[in-house]
Structures are given as C-alpha cells and as structure tokens.
Ligand SMILES: [Zn+2]
C-alpha cells in the first residue's frame with residue numbers, strides 16, 4: 651500500500667510498504683478522502699510546535715471498513731462508511747479520570763504526535779470508529795472532525811436557545827460554529843472576518859450577518875445587527891489578538907467568550923475589562939465521542955458544507971494541495987485529498 655510520509659517541513663515522500671493486517675481490537679479502514687486543515691499546514695511549514703518528523707499526516711477523513719482484527723466485540727459491517735476520532739489518551743491522568751479525555755495530560759493526536767490516515771490502509775482501535783450513514787458523501791465524512799470541533803465549542807457555551815451570538819473568524823471552524831450555533835437555537839448569529847470571500851461563503855451557508863471588520867467596527871456591526879438585545883456569547887475562532895481584544899470590549903457585561911482559535915503568539919487582553927465586566931473567558935479543545943455523533947446528525951440535516959469545499963486533488967498531489975492553499979490563502983476554504 652501507498653503512504654505519504656512528511657520527512658521534514660515542506661517534503662512529503664510517497665512510499666509503498668507492506669500491508670499490515672489489523673491487530674487485536676483494531677479495524678482496518680480503506681481511506682477514501684482526507685481533508686486538510688490549518689494545523690496540517692503548520693506542520694508543512696514546520697511551525698507546529700508539537701509535531702516531530704517524520705509523520706504521516708491526516709486526521710479528517712472518510713473511509714470504508716476493509717478488515718476486522720481479532721477480538722473486536724461489535725464488528726462494523728465490511729464496506730461500511732466510517733471515520734474515526736484521532737485522539738490517543740492515557741486514561742490515567744486526572745482529566746481522563748473525570749471523563750474529559752479531550753484534555754488528557756498525555757494527549758497525542760494522530761496526524762501530529764502519532765501517524766495519521768495519509769495512507770491507503772489505516773488500522774485503528776475499533777473503539778475510535780464512528781460509523782456514517784450509507785448515503786454520506788466522502789465530503790460529509792471528511793467534515794465530521796471539523797464539525798465536531800464546532801459542536802464541542804457550542805456545548806461549552808451552554809444553552810444557546812434565543813441568544814445572539816458573535817463568531818470572530820469565518821474560516822472553516824468559525825463558519826461551522828456559526829452554523830451549529832444556529833442549529834442549536836441561537837437567535838441571530840453574526841460572523842466577522844477581514845476576507846470578503848469567507849464572509850460570502852458564510853452568507854451562502856445561511857449565517858444571518860457577515861461583517862468585514864476591516865471596514866466596520868465590531869461595536870457598530872453588533873449594534874446594527876442586534877440592537878438593544880446585544881450579545882452575551884462570542885466564539886473567537888480567528889486566533890488574532892485584535893479580534894479577541896475587540897470582543898472583550900464589545901460583549902455585554904457578564905458575557906462569555908469561548909477561545910477556539912490558535913494564537914501564533916500569546917495575545918494581550920485588557921484584564922481590567924474582564925474583571926469589572928465579569929466576563930468569562932473559557933477554552934474549547936477538540937471534542938468527545940458524543941460531539942462526533944452529534945456532528946454526524948448535523949451533517950445529515952442542517953449543516954451545509956458544499957460552499958466550503960474549494961478543491962479536490964489526487965493523493966499523489968498532496969504537496970500541491972499545500973502550495974495551492976499557500977498561494978490562495980483567504981480566497982479558498984477546505985481542500986480535499988482523494989485516494
Ligand atoms: Zn483538523
């Protein structure tokens with residue numbers, strides 16, 4: 651079988667290796683499609699602080715069940731469409747003992763600190779598997795992972811019904827948070843970015859208000875969109891200091907700001923506003939299995955992904971996919987690799 655090994659930043663070697671049958675408790679998946687995300691690009695550039703090389707990338711994918719190893723209690727049907735959670739957790743640390751496996755003290759993620767799905771055949775523990783509906787497209791299957799990020803972030807915010815919500819950053823994750831918040835009953839959702847293309851994609855996905863904050867301030871935009879109702883919930887999915895600072899100032903007193911973005915350098919926030927306004931700053935990290943199950947439901951019903959898929963490239967051209975993303979930055983969204 652063929653696999654893609656990133657030997658060092660900017661260099662992927664395709665190699666043919668012997669097929670390994672699934673081990674005890676494992677299922678073998680024939681990988682059909684892989685989505686590329688922002689973290690993968692950081693690994694390509696050598697700017698992901700926690701990824702050693704060589705590494706097989708890939709953590710957003712759709713495949714089919716090819717073979718079942720010994721000792722799998724409830725084996726999935728052969729040929730079933732599946733995807734899988736990429737986390738490897740210790741089960742022993744304090745967060746794990748509290749059931750919060752996504753923040754395991756010894757967390758490793760396939761595609762980063764362990765090998766991912768960038769290969770024709772992928773063996774993983776059966777308990778990581780998520781079975782998809784038969785009528786799912788490969789795009790839908792590859793979107794379960796990023797939608798789960800959005801589901802988990804929305805869950806961290808509590809009950810969304812009837813609330814006005816601001817999402818900063820209209821990249822894939824911001825877009826999906828806006829859509830999931832709406833599906834979870836948010837009243838109005840306003841999304842911001844500095845790239846008109848991403849805002850246009852958000853509008854096509856049904857987001858109520860899409861605002862370019864390089865032309866309009868967040869205060870003016872939220873006042874126009876929400877009026878006296880204001881907003882008490884925001885998701886910072888841009889990973890940009892200016893965006894975080896602006897929302898801490900603009901959100902209603904007592905509001906909740908969920909941090910989903912990844913910051914290149916530690917942002918500076920005016921903590922006197924946080925203190926005096928009783929603002930809650932909270933993090934959101936990856937997801938739980940129940941978030942994946944909810945993501946499958948949402949992809950089958952209300953979450954729209956067609957406007958987010960910019961291009962498909964064949965497996966052999968994975969490095970070109972990174973070059974395409976680098977060259978087109980803010981005017982594209984998700985790029986897929988087909989096997
Ligand atoms: Zn990802």
Ligand SMILES: [Zn+2]
Pocket residue numbers: 739740741742743744745746753754755756757
């Ligand atoms: Zn742990």
